[in-house]
Amino acid sequence: MRFSNMFIPTLRESPAEAEAASHILMLRAGYIRQLAAGLYIYLPLAWRVIGRVNRIIKQEMDAIGAQEISMPAIHPAEIWQKTGRWSEVGEEMFRLRDRGQRDMCLGMTHEEIVTWLASAEIRSYRDLPQTWYQIQTKFRDEARPRSGILRTREFLMKDSYSFDKDEQGLEENYKKHAEAYHRIFSRCGLKFYQVESDPGMMGGATAHEFMAPSPAGEDSIALCAKCGYSANTELAVSVARPQPAESKLQGEPQDIETPEKRTVSEVSEFLGMDTSFFIKSLLMIGEKGPFLALVRGDQELHEKKLHRIAGECRPAQKEEIKDIIGVEAGFIGPVGTKLKMIADPSLKDGVYVSGANRPGFHTKGIKPGVHFKAEWHDIHTAKPGDKCPECGSDIKIESAIEIGNIFKLGTKYSRPLKAVYLDENGKEKPIIMGSYGIGPARIAAAAIEQNNDKDGMIWPRSIAPFDVEIIPLGTDNTEVSSVAESFYNDLSSSGLDVLMDDRNVRPGIKFKDADLIGIPWQIVVGDRNLKDGLVEIKSRKTKETQKTAVKEVVEKLRALIAG
RNA sequence: CGGGGCGUAGCGCAGCCUGGUAGCGCGCCUGCUUUGGGAGCAGGAUGCCGGAGGUUCGAAUCCUCUCGCCCCGACCA
Numbered sequence: 001m002r003f004s005n006m007f008i009p010t011l012r013e014s015p016a017e018a019e020a021a022s023h024i025l026m027l028r029a030g031y032i033r034q035l036a037a038g039l040y041i042y043l044p045l046a047w048r049v050i051g052r053v054n055r056i057i058k059q060e061m062d063a064i065g066a067q068e069i070s071m072p073a074i075h076p077a078e079i080w081q082k083t084g085r086w087s088e089v090g091e092e093m094f095r096l097r098d099r100g101q102r103d104m105c106l107g108m109t110h111e112e113i114v115t116w117l118a119s120a121e122i123r124s125y126r127d128l129p130q131t132w133y134q135i136q137t138k139f140r141d142e143a144r145p146r147s148g149i150l151r152t153r154e155f156l157m158k159d160s161y162s163f164d165k166d167e168q169g170l171e172e173n174y175k176k177h178a179e180a181y182h183r184i185f186s187r188c189g190l191k192f193y194q195v196e197s198d199p200g201m202m203g204g205a206t207a208h209e210f211m212a213p214s215p216a217g218e219d220s221i222a223l224c225a226k227c228g229y230s231a232n233t234e235l236a237v238s239v240a241r242p243q244p245a246e247s248k249l250q251g252e253p254q255d256i257e258t259p260e261k262r263t264v265s266e267v268s269e270f271l272g273m274d275t276s277f278f279i280k281s282l283l284m285i286g287e288k289g290p291f292l293a294l295v296r297g298d299q300e301l302h303e304k305k306l307h308r309i310a311g312e313c314r315p316a317q318k319e320e321i322k323d324i325i326g327v328e329a330g331f332i333g334p335v336g337t338k339l340k341m342i343a344d345p346s347l348k349d350g351v352y353v354s355g356a357n358r359p360g361f362h363t364k365g366i367k368p369g370v371h372f373k374a375e376w377h378d379i380h381t382a383k384p385g386d387k388c389p390e391c392g393s394d395i396k397i398e399s400a401i402e403i404g405n406i407f408k409l410g411t412k413y414s415r416p417l418k419a420v421y422l423d424e425n426g427k428e429k430p431i432i433m434g435s436y437g438i439g440p441a442r443i444a445a446a447a448i449e450q451n452n453d454k455d456g457m458i459w460p461r462s463i464a465p466f467d468v469e470i471i472p473l474g475t476d477n478t479e480v481s482s483v484a485e486s487f488y489n490d491l492s493s494s495g496l497d498v499l500m501d502d503r504n505v506r507p508g509i510k511f512k513d514a515d516l517i518g519i520p521w522q523i524v525v526g527d528r529n530l531k532d533g534l535v536e537i538k539s540r541k542t543k544e545t546q547k548t549a550v551k552e553v554v555e556k557l558r559a560l561i562a563g
Numbered sequence: 564c565g566g567g568g569c570g571u572a573g574c575g576c577a578g579c580c581u582g583g584u585a586g587c588g589c590g591c592c593u594g595c596u597u598u599g600g601g602a603g604c605a606g607g608a609u610g611c612c613g614g615a616g617g618u619u620c621g622a623a624u625c626c627u628c629u630c631g632c633c634c635c636g637a638c639c640a
Binding site: 011012013014015016017018019034036037085088089090091092108109111140142143144146151199218303314407435473474476505506507508509510511512513515524526527528529 | 564569574575576589590597598599600601602631632633634635636637638639640
């Protein structure tokens with residue numbers, strides 16, 4: 001492909017609206033343009049990257065016996081009503097009516113549709129197992145699209161679905177997918193982790209996410225370097241470090257004056273005690289009324305964990321706290337309260353200080369379990385310095401981009417949609433399902449996030465839009481042009497994807513654009529070196545150049561790319 | 564949905580507080596010179612100042628409403 005024929009609208013300056021590195025670079029390097037919030041046009045370079053990612057995905061999916069199909073993006077409401085998600089899902093679903101006033105939606109995922117197909121066509125255990133996949137556009141009216149193509153309202157997704165006659169079959173398919181995902185993300189040149197994740201509304205017991213570490217990521221994950229424990233912090237269990245040994249908290253509970261000291265940090269400073277000696281008491285409003293959530297002073301409540309235990313709930317507002325407890329926030333505590341309490345296990349041992357439920361006072365000497373009763377559930381947010389629940393060593397927390405997920409669905413969809421089969425004994429049973437997703441655009445974005453420098457992108461060779469870019473300097477020099485042309489022909493016919501910057505522009509512009517768009521290898525053809533029969537092969541990543549004899553270029557480059 | 568920010572030339576921004584001829588840099592077009600890291604000189608084009616109302620002799624500027632985009636949070640099958 002010739003640069004002059006390709007639409008690559010590079011920008012000298014960063015557009016104001018972009019913040020994430022991948023977003024800035026994709027705009028600047030002429031990969032994408034924004035149509036509206038969360039809606040992007042993929043320009044030729046970006047679409048080539050997506051194509052390469054998809055090819056890798058297809059190869060690995062095919063290799064585990066998955067079969068590619070294509071399902072509609074527009075769905076009748078009826079099927080979604082049968083699984084209950086038509087009403088569960090709210091505003092995130094794009095809804096519309098057809099000319100006959102039938103309710104329809106734009107598909108946000110395809111469990112319903114693929115299960116409908118299975119219910120219609122699968123009769124016998126002999127038809128199982130099956131795995132079907134597609135790479136197709138999904139629609140979600142996100143509350144807040146963000147970070148360029150990381151979170152959009154219309155996006156490509158590889159989704160596959162497995163159908164088995166029993167749990168053991170599901171287990172095998174689940175494992176096959178996990179292994180295929182490892183190969184896919186490795187081949188795409190990404191650093192990634194497989195972590196335990198919250199099955200959430202997908203249902204089912206087991207789920208994992210594949211996470212590409214990046215500061216631009218929306219998720220955070222807890223990792224143990226020693227034993228390999230890894231989990232999304234939405235469900236990561238961690239053990240808080242023990243309280244310091246010296247404690248001033250012997251004896252029975254006693255109220256102490258703490259005028260105008262409300263927050264844990266204020267009171268801990270005032271009393272000269274570590275924050276881990278405090279109980280943070282948070283008044284929550286749940287569906288069945290108010291209750292207290294208790295975490296240790298040095299910990300943070302994780303609301304999502306609390307939701308799983310207590311159902312829908314929210315922090316109480318200032319006025320509500322006064323009405324319900326009778327004292328302002330900052331002086332509330334678990335002792336003497338009639339409210340239901342949910343306490344984090346980090347509070348189980350030790351003696352504590354917490355609000356006294358009267359203005360200006362805290363109570364010291366509180367022994368959880370003795371001076372108050374609570375339900376014990378892990379509700380704190382795992383943080384650096386906490387200990388691994390498996391092996392006790394330090395865990396670290398990293399931000400990450402979710403690039404793939406795998407769910408064991410079980411019969412969540414097969415039951416309501418009556419996807420059943422007859423087993424060997426002629427008995428009707430629901431099909432056991434799994435669901436597995438990958439976001440190709442997120443792979444591309446994560447690759448940029450993980451591989452860039454001040455000059456631009458640095459693509460992993462497997463998903464780069466081109467393998468090599470030829471940069472002839474001085475197009476009016478016939479020798480330069482003819483050498484560049486011969487490279488272009490030879491490299492192309494040897495099976496490489498070649499971009500040639502044949503524009504009649506200054507060298508600086510070609511160099512800057514080449515670095516920006518991030519093709520892994522550059523061949524610089526200039527009269528300076530050509531006089532000695534040499535050209536330069538330059539690595540985008542290391543910026544190292546090797547002067548190479550014209551005759552050896554094709555062979556050498558192929559070796560470099562292969563290596 | 565809550566909080567914050569921003570809408571002025573293709574892009575990045577100034578002007579707004581204190582109302583009075585709409586500006587700068589880059590890009591774009593023409594010509595000449597230039598050609599190994601975003602060239603130089605000369606000339607040129609480009610704006611419903613996001614939109615609608617209002618105040619005023621007069622509004623990019625003040626007021627009201629509205630639309631859009633970004634960021635933080637909530638949400639995220």
